[in-house]
Amino acid sequence: MAREELVLPPIIVGMIDVNRLGRELEAFEDYMAQAKARKSSVTTPPRTSQLLDTLASANQLNLLQDIDRERLALFLQSLQDAPSVHISFAADPSASFTEKIVAWFRENIHPNVLVQIGLQPNIAAGCVVRTENKIFDFSLRENFNQSQQALIDAVGGKQ
Numbered sequence: 001m002a003r004e005e006l007v008l009p010p011i012i013v014g015m016i017d018v019n020r021l022g023r024e025l026e027a028f029e030d031y032m033a034q035a036k037a038r039k040s041s042v043t044t045p046p047r048t049s050q051l052l053d054t055l056a057s058a059n060q061l062n063l064l065q066d067i068d069r070e071r072l073a074l075f076l077q078s079l080q081d082a083p084s085v086h087i088s089f090a091a092d093p094s095a096s097f098t099e100k101i102v103a104w105f106r107e108n109i110h111p112n113v114l115v116q117i118g119l120q121p122n123i124a125a126g127c128v129v130r131t132e133n134k135i136f137d138f139s140l141r142e143n144f145n146q147s148q149q150a151l152i153d154a155v156g157g158k159q
Helices: 013-040 050-058 066-081 095-108 140-146 148-156
Strands: 084-089 113-120 127-130 135-137
Touching: 013 050, 013 095, 013 113, 095 113, 113 148, 140 148
Parallel strands: 084 113
Antiparallel strands: 084 127, 127 135
């Protein structure tokens, strides 16, 4: 029986989130192992973060089940080799904007792409997108640099 690949929701953006989820899942696993060792009939699981709740619910996983936690841990481990993209903006983007960008990358590039958001105030507007081997500069600064001669000609012709 082949297992289907787990889905990475857009709320989980980059490697920082993946590492945080891994630590949280490990702590949850430790708690469950201790509860099993105590053989306590009443165990209240620890509260989980919104990220872990979203990841588990998007994949219909029950964190109280050993097999589901194991699947989730293996999935998070596999994300260590996931493709990544770095996007720099002039100002910090909102959470909803970031989720839309991440969703677009996961629909159009790779379902498990991880996005790192950075700030670079000197780009003025737009963004700079970097992959492992390419840089795409969609900034206003780059647009002005490419149009500099046309701007000089336009201003110089009016004298």
